[in-house]
Amino acid sequence: MDFFGRLTLDSLPFYSAIAASGAGVTVLGGLSVVALITYLGAWKALFGEWLSSLDHKKIGIMYVVVALVMLMRGFIDAAMMRSQQAVAFNSDGYLPPGHFDQIFSSHGTIMIFFMAMPFLSGIINFVMPQQIGSRDVAFPFMNAVSLWLTAAGAGLVLISLVIGKFSTAGWTGYPPYSGPEFTPGVGVDYWLWAVLISGIGSTMSGINFLVTILKRRAPGMTMFRLPLFTWTVFVAAILMIFAFPALTVACVMLALDRTLDFHFFTNAGGGNMMNYINLFWLWGHPEVYILILPAFGVFSEVVAVFSQKRLFGYISLVLATMAIGILSFTVWLHHFFTMGSSETVNSFFGIMTTIIAVPTGVKVFDWLLTMFRGRLIFKPPMLFTIGFLVTFVIGGLSGVLLAMPPVDYLMHNTTFLIAHFHNMIIPGVLFGYLAGYMFWFPKAFGFKLNEWWGTASFWCWIIGFYLAFMPLYVLGLMGMPRRMEHYDIAAWQPHLIVAAIGAFIIFLGIVCLGVQLWVSVRDRRSALDVSGDPWNGRSLEWLTASPPAPYNFAVLPKVEAIDAFWDMKARGVAYVQPKEYEPITMPKNTLIPLLVGGTAFVFGFAMVWWIWWLAVATLAFIGGLVIFRSFDDDPDFTMPASTVQAIEDRRYEQLAKHPANEMADEPGYAGDPSPDPLPEGAR
Amino acid sequence: MSMASATDATLVHPGGSPETEEKAFGFWIYLMSDAIIFALLFMTYLVMFGNTAGGPEAKDVFSLERAAAETFLLLMSSTTFGMASIAAARADRERVVMWLVVTVALGLGFIFLEFSEFRGMIAEGAGPSRSGFLSAFFTLVGTHGLHVSIGLIWIVTMLAQIGMKGLSVPVLSRLYRLGLFWHFLDIIWVAIFSIVYLPGLL
Numbered sequence A: 001m002d003f004f005g006r007l008t009l010d011s012l013p014f015y016s017a018i019a020a021s022g023a024g025v026t027v028l029g030g031l032s033v034v035a036l037i038t039y040l041g042a043w044k045a046l047f048g049e050w051l052s053s054l055d056h057k058k059i060g061i062m063y064v065v066v067a068l069v070m071l072m073r074g075f076i077d078a079a080m081m082r083s084q085q086a087v088a089f090n091s092d093g094y095l096p097p098g099h100f101d102q103i104f105s106s107h108g109t110i111m112i113f114f115m116a117m118p119f120l121s122g123i124i125n126f127v128m129p130q131q132i133g134s135r136d137v138a139f140p141f142m143n144a145v146s147l148w149l150t151a152a153g154a155g156l157v158l159i160s161l162v163i164g165k166f167s168t169a170g171w172t173g174y175p176p177y178s179g180p181e182f183t184p185g186v187g188v189d190y191w192l193w194a195v196l197i198s199g200i201g202s203t204m205s206g207i208n209f210l211v212t213i214l215k216r217r218a219p220g221m222t223m224f225r226l227p228l229f230t231w232t233v234f235v236a237a238i239l240m241i242f243a244f245p246a247l248t249v250a251c252v253m254l255a256l257d258r259t260l261d262f263h264f265f266t267n268a269g270g271g272n273m274m275n276y277i278n279l280f281w282l283w284g285h286p287e288v289y290i291l292i293l294p295a296f297g298v299f300s301e302v303v304a305v306f307s308q309k310r311l312f313g314y315i316s317l318v319l320a321t322m323a324i325g326i327l328s329f330t331v332w333l334h335h336f337f338t339m340g341s342s343e344t345v346n347s348f349f350g351i352m353t354t355i356i357a358v359p360t361g362v363k364v365f366d367w368l369l370t371m372f373r374g375r376l377i378f379k380p381p382m383l384f385t386i387g388f389l390v391t392f393v394i395g396g397l398s399g400v401l402l403a404m405p406p407v408d409y410l411m412h413n414t415t416f417l418i419a420h421f422h423n424m425i426i427p428g429v430l431f432g433y434l435a436g437y438m439f440w441f442p443k444a445f446g447f448k449l450n451e452w453w454g455t456a457s458f459w460c461w462i463i464g465f466y467l468a469f470m471p472l473y474v475l476g477l478m479g480m481p482r483r484m485e486h487y488d489i490a491a492w493q494p495h496l497i498v499a500a501i502g503a504f505i506i507f508l509g510i511v512c513l514g515v516q517l518w519v520s521v522r523d524r525r526s527a528l529d530v531s532g533d534p535w536n537g538r539s540l541e542w543l544t545a546s547p548p549a550p551y552n553f554a555v556l557p558k559v560e561a562i563d564a565f566w567d568m569k570a571r572g573v574a575y576v577q578p579k580e581y582e583p584i585t586m587p588k589n590t591l592i593p594l595l596v597g598g599t600a601f602v603f604g605f606a607m608v609w610w611i612w613w614l615a616v617a618t619l620a621f622i623g624g625l626v627i628f629r630s631f632d633d634d635p636d637f638t639m640p641a642s643t644v645q646a647i648e649d650r651r652y653e654q655l656a657k658h659p660a661n662e663m664a665d666e667p668g669y670a671g672d673p674s675p676d677p678l679p680e681g682a683r
Numbered sequence B: 001m002s003m004a005s006a007t008d009a010t011l012v013h014p015g016g017s018p019e020t021e022e023k024a025f026g027f028w029i030y031l032m033s034d035a036i037i038f039a040l041l042f043m044t045y046l047v048m049f050g051n052t053a054g055g056p057e058a059k060d061v062f063s064l065e066r067a068a069a070e071t072f073l074l075l076m077s078s079t080t081f082g083m084a085s086i087a088a089a090r091a092d093r094e095r096v097v098m099w100l101v102v103t104v105a106l107g108l109g110f111i112f113l114e115f116s117e118f119r120g121m122i123a124e125g126a127g128p129s130r131s132g133f134l135s136a137f138f139t140l141v142g143t144h145g146l147h148v149s150i151g152l153i154w155i156v157t158m159l160a161q162i163g164m165k166g167l168s169v170p171v172l173s174r175l176y177r178l179g180l181f182w183h184f185l186d187i188i189w190v191a192i193f194s195i196v197y198l199p200g201l202l
């Protein structure tokens, strides 16, 4: 056994110009971030206030930063695939097959695990505790550990570009191809350990969110007064807790097959590869809903605020969310109708899949009816919401088509499927998160994002989306398989060129996001959110200051209705300063979670390269850190009442100087909150 | 009778503060998630039961005596842990320490038996890489063993904390969650005994 396991100098990417430049960009990107922080002299602030923070708001923001960085990386992969396929008719294009395979694998893995999941956890972390009137999540320390485990997984995917190669087995890693017999190198192991380490973080996040919602609600915040976003988080958290174990089990078994010569999924030796596929999708389908339910929650908040109406059909939305949560565990086999189940089994899963469309349809109607006779204000979050509604329905229809096993027999593994799930996941998931990002950004930083660039970004995203993915439906019907590196059918090429143009327009949408951020930071003084309530909001997160004080609420709000904050404004009690304050206890900062994540990263690296001594050492170190922390009986500090008073006095001073309602000048403004909540459908 | 109910109350609400209750509740949820892991491992074991690839079958490699001895040790350790919890509810520090030490000894005995079982099987050519069936067996039983080992480290940690801090509220709260963990492992073991060893031998 070598000291460095199977790691040698040959693992550096000098064997190919493209691989080397990918590595170069990664390394340079990392170095320039380091240089920038040094230049700004921000190391101390970075560690002292951010990386060591247990504040759910900061953790949420850091998650979103990870997500946005990984969105870039995932998009670069997508752009490479799109340009390769645009030129690879009767030619090899510029990507050799092995490299192309790595790219679709890393694109899928990154987008699902390291873009969508962190984005989701970030928004939940930032918003949910405020929505329920809480000062933090139930377990702030564990929350930070989740963040750093996710980051460790993302780091493993990134470093695979520099040292060794990434998996070629797709984002699903199906055996036997992903087994040791057919794919011996380190690629699949990178995939496995990245997914496993971040998956443990996600399970812990699920537990954290669930306990927070059940135990940390403000007085009067009954379950049926929860804002809809929080409801969707509640269901998504349950799915996380019960679905992620399946992914963990599948990945551990595959890792055992690969490293210790077990026979779970091998061809010979009594393996059963269908077991992997069942386990993977037993997680995989609920995962789809973990991603999309909170996005539905965002849309529900946005649509009500910018229609200036109460959400239509609150109860039906809650019930539909729960129904989707339960049904999501009964459909996993639709991912492999063609893999030899009997027609009875296939019919069952086909029918269950179609049934899921029903609660989803209920939601779509509720959103439409919320807009019906509302006074719509077309801010960027609302644009993303409307774009979602229109586009998502198309994706849903193609999904119902694929739910029919005979149809699926024709379409599976074609670009029709690629079109279908991007049609769900870009408008459904990503638009939701982008809407949430623009909606809650003022809450996080105290100023609004530039609307012009936000609107431009929206139009690029949606036009780009249609151009990039509608041709794939056609190509699928023409029989083009997914994951094609090159092809010799002339009729496909025009469609692939259109798709590449679409991807380019999406790229412009991403550029607009960047410009929007830059312009907004530059001009922040002209777009300050002084009141903390930039949109005339309805739920409790708009009651706090923007950015919120570390404790969110100096005094826990008393909730008396759905749309708690709207109700408080209507009753004129939202901005009444209490006479005196009490001291507030909050968790102290600590670097232990960051250390746990960093060590988990090294552990993953050691497992990938079979550096056993290092794996044992890092694991023991993590154990040591946990034990060390468990001895700390005093992880909190108490902010004295006088400090709270000072912070709050400043806030009320500012509130007095400015009119509280920042939306009042908006054309189409429908009037101040009135004591009677608007009846459903009224003008 | 009245004493028993007082004890129960203290056991259910360790320390009684909302925070420790929250932690206990979160731990319950973690255990449910962990239970899913075991459920999937059991399922895999049942699916793989016949996949012996011409290698040894269950009846060739399991020994009822050893499994019975393991069961005895683990069930006893659960009982002694229960005694420790009762002592903790009565704030009887010395007895808590004593029962925890007994629990560790029983747990170590269990791990020792399991370890020698595994070693013997591997030496006989019935290791996890022999067949799908054995892979599933080692993974299921090994995962439980891993949990027990972690539980033992946890108990030792708690002994240190009791030594340093006494039966303080945070210590009691941790002890309570450790109890949940330890009894949970017992339940899993009963399932292993009745799903893996008994049918494999009968």
Ligand code: HEM
Residues within 6 Å of the ligand: A075, A078, A079, A081, A082, A104, A105, A107, A108, A109, A111, A112, A115, A116, A169, A170, A171, A172, A415, A418, A422, A425, A426, A429, A430, A468, A481, A482, A483, A484, A503, A506
């Ligand atoms: C931003 C624009 C995007 C573009 C242009 C794009 C493009 C592509 C392309 C070209 C493929 C390969 C299709 C094939 O196999 O022939 C692909 C696969 C995939 N994409 Fe995207 N994608 C985008 C966004 C996303 C997002 C947001 C997600 C998820 C959150 C996602 C998840 C996936 C997955 C899971 C695969 C399958 C990977 C595999 O085959 O293993 N994509 N995408």
Ligand SMILES: [Cu+2]
Residues within 6 Å of the ligand: A284, A285, A288, A331, A332, A334, A335
């Ligand atoms: Cu599915």
